[in-house]
Amino acid sequence: MSGTYLGMPAFPKAAHEAVGNATLRGNLRHATHTIRGKRAKAVAELDDWAELREAGKQIKDHTLRHLDRYLVQLEESVTAAGGIVHWAADADEANRIVADLVKMTGESEVVKVKSMATQEIGLNEALEAEGIRAYETDLAELIVQLGKDRPSHILVPAIHRNRGEIRDIFAREMSEWGRPAPEGLTDTPAELADAARLHLREKFLRAKVGVSGANFMVAETGTLVVVESEGNGRMCLTLPETLISVVGIEKIVPTWRDLEVFLQTLPRSSTAERMNPYTSTWTGTTDGDGPSAFHLVLLDNGRTDTLADEVGRQALRCIRCSACLNVCPVYERAGGHAYGSVYPGPIGAILSPQLRGTQSEIDASLPYASSLCGACYEVCPVAIDIPEVLVHLRERVVEGGPVTREGNKVVLKPAKGHAAERAAMRAARWAFSHPGALRAGQRLASRTRRLHPRSLPGPGKAWSGTRDLPAVPAEPFRDWWQRTHGGTDGAK
Amino acid sequence: MSSRERILGRVRRALADVPGGEPSYEEAVGRGYLREHGERSIEETVELLAENLADYRAIVHRTDAEELPLLIMRLLAARGPQYVLVPPGLPPEWMSAADPTRFHDRAVSTPHELDKVESVVTGCALAIAETGTIVLDGSPDQGRRRITLVPDHHICVVRVPEQVVSSVPQAMERLNPARPLTWISGPSATSDIELDRVEGVHGPRTLEVILVG
Ligand code: SF4
Numbered sequence: 001m002s003g004t005y006l007g008m009p010a011f012p013k014a015a016h017e018a019v020g021n022a023t024l025r026g027n028l029r030h031a032t033h034t035i036r037g038k039r040a041k042a043v044a045e046l047d048d049w050a051e052l053r054e055a056g057k058q059i060k061d062h063t064l065r066h067l068d069r070y071l072v073q074l075e076e077s078v079t080a081a082g083g084i085v086h087w088a089a090d091a092d093e094a095n096r097i098v099a100d101l102v103k104m105t106g107e108s109e110v111v112k113v114k115s116m117a118t119q120e121i122g123l124n125e126a127l128e129a130e131g132i133r134a135y136e137t138d139l140a141e142l143i144v145q146l147g148k149d150r151p152s153h154i155l156v157p158a159i160h161r162n163r164g165e166i167r168d169i170f171a172r173e174m175s176e177w178g179r180p181a182p183e184g185l186t187d188t189p190a191e192l193a194d195a196a197r198l199h200l201r202e203k204f205l206r207a208k209v210g211v212s213g214a215n216f217m218v219a220e221t222g223t224l225v226v227v228e229s230e231g232n233g234r235m236c237l238t239l240p241e242t243l244i245s246v247v248g249i250e251k252i253v254p255t256w257r258d259l260e261v262f263l264q265t266l267p268r269s270s271t272a273e274r275m276n277p278y279t280s281t282w283t284g285t286t287d288g289d290g291p292s293a294f295h296l297v298l299l300d301n302g303r304t305d306t307l308a309d310e311v312g313r314q315a316l317r318c319i320r321c322s323a324c325l326n327v328c329p330v331y332e333r334a335g336g337h338a339y340g341s342v343y344p345g346p347i348g349a350i351l352s353p354q355l356r357g358t359q360s361e362i363d364a365s366l367p368y369a370s371s372l373c374g375a376c377y378e379v380c381p382v383a384i385d386i387p388e389v390l391v392h393l394r395e396r397v398v399e400g401g402p403v404t405r406e407g408n409k410v411v412l413k414p415a416k417g418h419a420a421e422r423a424a425m426r427a428a429r430w431a432f433s434h435p436g437a438l439r440a441g442q443r444l445a446s447r448t449r450r451l452h453p454r455s456l457p458g459p460g461k462a463w464s465g466t467r468d469l470p471a472v473p474a475e476p477f478r479d480w481w482q483r484t485h486g487g488t489d490g491a492k
Numbered sequence: 493m494s495s496r497e498r499i500l501g502r503v504r505r506a507l508a509d510v511p512g513g514e515p516s517y518e519e520a521v522g523r524g525y526l527r528e529h530g531e532r533s534i535e536e537t538v539e540l541l542a543e544n545l546a547d548y549r550a551i552v553h554r555t556d557a558e559e560l561p562l563l564i565m566r567l568l569a570a571r572g573p574q575y576v577l578v579p580p581g582l583p584p585e586w587m588s589a590a591d592p593t594r595f596h597d598r599a600v601s602t603p604h605e606l607d608k609v610e611s612v613v614t615g616c617a618l619a620i621a622e623t624g625t626i627v628l629d630g631s632p633d634q635g636r637r638r639i640t641l642v643p644d645h646h647i648c649v650v651r652v653p654e655q656v657v658s659s660v661p662q663a664m665e666r667l668n669p670a671r672p673l674t675w676i677s678g679p680s681a682t683s684d685i686e687l688d689r690v691e692g693v694h695g696p697r698t699l700e701v702i703l704v705g
Binding site: 034067157 | 494495496498499500501502503504505506507509510514515517520521522523524525526529544548603604607620622623624625630636637638641642660661663664665669670671672673674675676677678679680681682683684685686687688690692693694695
């Protein structure tokens with residue numbers, strides 16, 4: 001999988017740096033605490049939350065256990081509805097397919113609605129290399145793109161930026177990309193949103209090609225679903241003549257009816273709303289309404305390898321609501337960038353090492369980026385037992401063993417004595433020694449005991465006793481950030 | 493080998509541990525959740541819809557069939573002289589009181605032309621009380637998706653109680669997945685700047701819902 005940010009330090013180093021940055025920490029703390037309380041309220045409104053969560057888990061599990069059948073069914077129904085289905089085994093293949101499809105239209109720019117899958121495969125960069133400019137249209141993604149930055153949260157990718165920083169980015173960069181920011185732009189959120197509206201409108205109106213992901217795909221009907229707030233999704237899905245959707249193969253649900261579960265649990269878990277402002281569903285193409293050409297690119301890129309792991313495959317149930325990020329004491333302090341992937345927080349800690357393997361330092365250290373307090377499991381609307389998978393992955397890093405990589409069974413060597421092990425140990429020490437991260441100490445103790453007594457082999461036992469505060473980093477996060485342009489230039 | 497075959501082959505090998513006699517879809521998925529939340533009379537359900545729409549900053553009006561044309565006329569007039577768009581199958585009586593020089597109902601062809609339209613008036617497929625949502629399905633009284641997207645002001649008429657359902661599960665039963673659907677819950681919004689909710693980014697910044705019945 002591409003999308004490992006070049007030069008990304010392993011989790012403990014990046015986390016140290018992030019903790020040294022007061023603005024970042026303040027922004028994150030404010031944001032996660034706000035949304036946490038709201039989510040709890042939105043969930044409490046539904047008496048049957050436990051049943052909805054269980055149904056969501058069962059639908060996803062059943063689908064994953066018969067994924068071959070549902071993929072074939074989805075292909076048939078999308079094709080019958082006028083769509084064209086493409087299969088991409090990895091990031092390079094997906095990027096190539098999309099670039100070729102865009103070129104066939106004769107266009108050299110596309111409008112994009114926020115999609116984790118296209119970030120994961122580095123689509124914007126791949127298109128850029130082919131002379132195609134991709135415009136991000138989600139407000140937060142726009143902030144990230146204009147700021148030459150990286151997303152740090154699934155739902156609120158610019159959560160690490162405050163309004164003053166956003167104003168500066170808009171004032172400085174908008175003219176490079178199109179319509180400049182209005183004169184005298186202030187930092188009130190309403191004015192900033194209005195500047196984005198004006199800046200993007202000209203792009204929407206002239207766009208001939210839209211690129212999206214999808215939150216769900218219905219095998220039975222061939223329907224795709226995009227859940228959003230701002231209306232940029234609707235613009236990208238309905239105004240262009242050609243629509244290209246890049247979607248991970250795990251996004252399938254069997255039936256139309258299954259959506260009644262997720263359209264209740266997703267908005268309440270992510271934005272803490274009864275319902276998000278806009279949800280679009282479409283099935284192939286419709287005469288006289290919306291794009292006349294629809295392409296669906298089904299993406300593997302490590303998902304089948306993840307599926308091959310009987311414990312780890314539950315990570316594929318994820319509906320990317322980001323509730324687990326918002327409750328995670330480690331995420332709150334380390335920030336999204338420390339996870340070195342488009343998938344930050346607890347879900348990233350179990351997904352990235354499975355999609356990419358645990359060979360690199362960052363991926364070997366991610367399963368340790370947790371205090372195993374279990375808050376992520378409790379809020380997860382599809383009941384992914386993140387601590388269970390973390391412990392399982394720690395064992396894999398430490399002890400090695402059989403795994404599947406690019407469809408082939410291989411046996412991993414234990415990380416002992418390698419750089420990966422040292423990175424992992426440092427990550428564990430960071431998570432365990434950080435006083436705030438141990439807020440749920442009692443639950444941590446019982447949780448790890450119940451799961452796996454061997455979860456922290458060898459020196460791990462001693463770590464939880466360590467109480468050393470991290471040393472002040474030699475180079476604060478922000479400095480590293482600016483020096484390396486957020487890691488985008490292959491930073492050293 | 494094509495990527496299709498490669499991926500399907502990987503999936504099958506990955507699932508080698510799944511036994512042959514697995515429960516069917518119907519057996520595997522428990523539907524212990526509720527079809528609707530709480531017990532309400534029809535009037536209470538409509539009331540809940542109005543409350544939840546307003547909670548997400550839609551402007552809610554209630555009227556009857558006789559008063560509807562006057563109300564639409566007043567809402568449009570309040571925004572000053574402007575272009576108003578209506579879909580081809582909108583009941584003509586709804587616009588009978590509006591100044592005919594101020595709206596044109598021909599299909600607008602390009603997004604740029606649509607951008608000159610200030611207001612749009614449509615019906616809907618149904619409305620969901622528990623979530624404060626209206627759903628459009630592209631029927632003739634709603635038009636294609638773009639006409640309720642580009643203009644800045646959307647007036648949506650809901651016939652109560654017949655178009656109102658209580659819950660999301662009840663809505664799924666009535667909606668046709670073959671049609672392109674747009675679920676709308678309040679005007680477009682963002683919380684991307686410090687999680688501070690701002691109404692109106694790209695979709696209509698003003699959503700007015702008229703409950704007629
Ligand atoms: S793991 Fe669960 S809580 Fe976290 S983003 Fe995925 S679905 Fe949401």
